[in-house]
Amino acid sequence: MMTSSPSNSTKASVISALKACSLFSGLPDAALSHFAEKSHRLEAEKGKVLFIYGEEAQWFYLVCSGWVKLFRETIDGTEAVIDVVSDGSLFGESAIFLHDRYSYSAEVVEDTRLIALPTSLLRYYLDKNPQLPMNMLSHAFARQESQTLEIEHLNTQKASHRIGCFLLRLCPKGSQEAVTLNLPYDKTLIAARLGMKPETFSRALAKLKSDTQLQINGASVTIANVSQLAEYTCSQCSSSFPCEEAPQQITSNY
Amino acid sequence: MMTSSPSNSTKASVISALKACSLFSGLPDAALSHFAEKSHRLEAEKGKVLFIYGEEAQWFYLVCSGWVKLFRETIDGTEAVIDVVSDGSLFGESAIFLHDRYSYSAEVVEDTRLIALPTSLLRYYLDKNPQLPMNMLSHAFARQESQTLEIEHLNTQKASHRIGCFLLRLCPKGSQEAVTLNLPYDKTLIAARLGMKPETFSRALAKLKSDTQLQINGASVTIANVSQLAEYTCSQCSSSFPCEEAPQQITSNY
DNA sequence: CGAGGGTTTGAAGTGCATCAAATAGTGTGG
DNA sequence: CCACACTATTTGATGCACTTCAAACCCTCG
Numbered sequence: 001m002m003t004s005s006p007s008n009s010t011k012a013s014v015i016s017a018l019k020a021c022s023l024f025s026g027l028p029d030a031a032l033s034h035f036a037e038k039s040h041r042l043e044a045e046k047g048k049v050l051f052i053y054g055e056e057a058q059w060f061y062l063v064c065s066g067w068v069k070l071f072r073e074t075i076d077g078t079e080a081v082i083d084v085v086s087d088g089s090l091f092g093e094s095a096i097f098l099h100d101r102y103s104y105s106a107e108v109v110e111d112t113r114l115i116a117l118p119t120s121l122l123r124y125y126l127d128k129n130p131q132l133p134m135n136m137l138s139h140a141f142a143r144q145e146s147q148t149l150e151i152e153h154l155n156t157q158k159a160s161h162r163i164g165c166f167l168l169r170l171c172p173k174g175s176q177e178a179v180t181l182n183l184p185y186d187k188t189l190i191a192a193r194l195g196m197k198p199e200t201f202s203r204a205l206a207k208l209k210s211d212t213q214l215q216i217n218g219a220s221v222t223i224a225n226v227s228q229l230a231e232y233t234c235s236q237c238s239s240s241f242p243c244e245e246a247p248q249q250i251t252s253n254y
Numbered sequence: 255m256m257t258s259s260p261s262n263s264t265k266a267s268v269i270s271a272l273k274a275c276s277l278f279s280g281l282p283d284a285a286l287s288h289f290a291e292k293s294h295r296l297e298a299e300k301g302k303v304l305f306i307y308g309e310e311a312q313w314f315y316l317v318c319s320g321w322v323k324l325f326r327e328t329i330d331g332t333e334a335v336i337d338v339v340s341d342g343s344l345f346g347e348s349a350i351f352l353h354d355r356y357s358y359s360a361e362v363v364e365d366t367r368l369i370a371l372p373t374s375l376l377r378y379y380l381d382k383n384p385q386l387p388m389n390m391l392s393h394a395f396a397r398q399e400s401q402t403l404e405i406e407h408l409n410t411q412k413a414s415h416r417i418g419c420f421l422l423r424l425c426p427k428g429s430q431e432a433v434t435l436n437l438p439y440d441k442t443l444i445a446a447r448l449g450m451k452p453e454t455f456s457r458a459l460a461k462l463k464s465d466t467q468l469q470i471n472g473a474s475v476t477i478a479n480v481s482q483l484a485e486y487t488c489s490q491c492s493s494s495f496p497c498e499e500a501p502q503q504i505t506s507n508y
Numbered sequence: 509c510g511a512g513g514g515t516t517t518g519a520a521g522t523g524c525a526t527c528a529a530a531t532a533g534t535g536t537g538g
Numbered sequence: 539c540c541a542c543a544c545t546a547t548t549t550g551a552t553g554c555a556c557t558t559c560a561a562a563c564c565c566t567c568g
Contacts (some may be wrong), residue, residue: 053492072406072492080406080492097344097395103402126388133379133387138396143353147401152334155449156407158555187515195409200556202516218515218565227436238307238326238334412523441547454524456548472533472547 011036016113021062022091023139026131040122042114050092050106050114057095057102059116063087064110067185070104071192081192084109084185090139096123109185149239154195157236158182159204160211162194164233165243172228173242181223208232266288267274268369275316277344280385292375296368304346304360304368311349311356313370317341320366321424321439322359325446335446338363340402344393350377363439403493408449411490413458414446414465419477420467428494429480437473462486 016037018024023124024032028089042061044050053072061068062084070082070091082104085091095102096119125132153162171179183190191201207215212232223229232243237243268290272278278286296315298304304315307326315322317340324336324345336358339345349356350373379386407416425433437444445455462468466486467478477483488494 058527072402074410074490074492078407078410078490082402082405086459094395094398097392098399103399119489126391130384130387133384133391136392137380137394138351139388140391140398141348142399144394144401145352145357147398147405148336149409149451150442151336151401151404154405156328156332188513196403197557199517199558203556206516235330236328236332237409238328331542451525452547453526460548503528 002236006149010041014039014041015120016066017062017115021088021090023093023132023135024136025075027129029190031032031125031129035117035121039115039117042112042116044108044145045111046108047065048112050108050109051102053102055102057092057100057119060090060092060119060122061106062115062117063089063091064113066108066114067110067202068112068114069107069109069193075144079192080188081195083126084189084193086184087214093119093122093136096120096126109189133196149237159194159196159200160208161233161236162196163190163201163204163208164229165237166190167221167223168230168233169240171223175226177227178222178224179226180220183219183221191212210215264295268293268295271316271318271369275342275344277347277386277389279381279389281379285379285383289371289375289379293369296370297366298362298368299365300362302352302362302366304362307355307356308361309356311346311354311373314344314346314349314373314376315360316369316371317343318367320362320368320488321364321403322366322368323361323443323447324364325361326342326358329476331445335443338443338447340438347373347376347390349373361470363443372430403491403497404494413450413454414462415487416450417444417455417458417462418439418466418483419491420444420448421477422480422484422487422496425477425480431478431480432476432478433476434476438473441473 011033015029015032018035024035046065050068051057053061063209065087067086068089068091069084071079073079074140083091091106092102100119112131122132126136153165156163167181168179170184187201188198191198194201196204205216207217212229214229215222215224229243234243256273265287267287269283272286272289278289283326285401298320304322305313306312319341321338321340322343322345323338325333326336327333337345348357376386380390407419411419423434424435424438441455441459443454448455450458463470464485468478468483469478472502484496488497491497
């Protein structure tokens with residue numbers, strides 16, 4: 001693990017990273033500076049375990065680059081992936097409302113740069129600064145929303161549709177025509193993230209390839225027609241593409 | 255729909271209902287009184303739709319008694335049940351962080367008494383009273399926690415284990431030996447709530463009956479040995495029974 | 509080149525869904 | 539109180555999706 005204590009230059013860079021994160025928007029510079037002072041940067045490579053379920057939480061994390069897997073495991077070793085997060089994402093902060101224990105484990109899955117921030121300071125400013133709780137609420141409800149969608153998908157969609165949805169979320173916003181992108185991490189992990197086995201992922205991806213105009217070459221995926229894929233995928237979902245947006249006003253049938 | 259404008263007596267009863275809800279704990283009496291003033295009580299019977307996905311949200315609800323299904327549906331009519339809530343539960347409040355639109359539909363599934371509260375007032379007091387955002391955060395993270403568990407279960411557990419978990423949650427806290435309880439709503443709905451078909455529910459319940467000491471008579475279920483059922487069910491889960499509690503401190507393996 | 513992880517493919521099994529029909533349960537009007 | 543209609547639940551038979559186990563393939567990297 002490489003840790004650097006905040007020199008002046010890294011402190012400034014931490015502050016700018018915090019400013020880019022909606023959780024901290026509207027906070028006074030003094031508070032940001034205080035966070036930066038007590039933070040440390042962290043570079044971790046694939047395989048590094050940041051914390052495990054049930055551990056006492058002293059730090060929460062902001063991802064600068066790379067990918068981190070959030071997961072739980074049962075006694076028999078079965079693993080359930082909660083989420084896989086990257087730049088701009090925050091994790092571990094929920095512990096302060098859950099008896100100061102992490103409620104999932106976190107493992108780096110692609111070399112990652114992080115900022116670790118003390119939960120004590122978060123608690124302090126939640127109390128002191130009225131903007132911070134509101135930011136955190138937005139954040140919590142946004143996450144709740146995406147978890148709700150996750151539950152819906154697990155309940156109602158088949159493997160190939162879930163993969164389609166995953167690919168669509170990787171597309172740059174507003175994509176219409178052809179897009180080429182690289183899968184951000186192992187196919188095995190994507191499979192776990194989507195709640196299926198690697199073999200199923202492989203086969204379902206092949207089906208998706210034949211059902212929509214998709215080209216696959218290792219980790220590189222070319223979507224010939226984004227709208228067509230969206231049609232195929234999102235017809236199975238309560239949200240319409242692009243699903244990050246708010247639900248539309250609907251006229252009641254009742 | 256039976257609506258009553260808040261007379262003095264109902265206003266007092268609304269205030270006491272609000273006081274029992276953790277979201278409102280620590281709020282000054284004036285604020286509670288203000289909420290009560292602008293609220294209305296509602297009695298709705300089975301089948302009543304309170305609101306639908308995408309509608310503009312003006313009210314959020316506190317359940318006094320009965321059961322309400324929160325769900326979404328896709329274009330082809332498939333329904334995904336998000337949750338089924340009862341006394342003391344709050345729903346619809348998340349809309350104020352989601353463009354003022356409900357992000358799910360709500361339908362009464364057992365005759366229900368509710369208090370409807372204006373979202374505008376919630377927003378007002380979130381801004382005005384520093385305690386309310388903190389309460390709402392606790393609430394949001396607790397819900398996130400249970401949704402995470404839901405995702406874990408959908409990913410890793412078989413139908414009979416999910417039913418076992420459902421039954422355990424219905425047991426009074428601290429139950430050890432035999433418990434008899436009534437299923438709170440239709441088996442068909444329990445099935446949907448657990449992400450399975452009624453037929454599967456029926457068969458998986460029969461399996462559970464033969465695997466653990468369970469007696470079933472219509473809606474009445476007798477668990478001969480709660481610990482045994484917990485053993486059977488919770489061995490498949492990252493949490494140990496009773497799973498409402500905080501995760502235990504765990505010594506790292508890494 | 510060879511080792512080792514990630515990925516694909518094949519064959520067989522399991523769990524859940526689906527379709528269809530029987531049964532049990534509930535509320536209604538006579 | 540009974541017959542009927544209607545709904546909830548169970549049961550059976552069959553099919554499909556996903557998993558499991560096993561082996562092959564591929565790719566990277568020492």
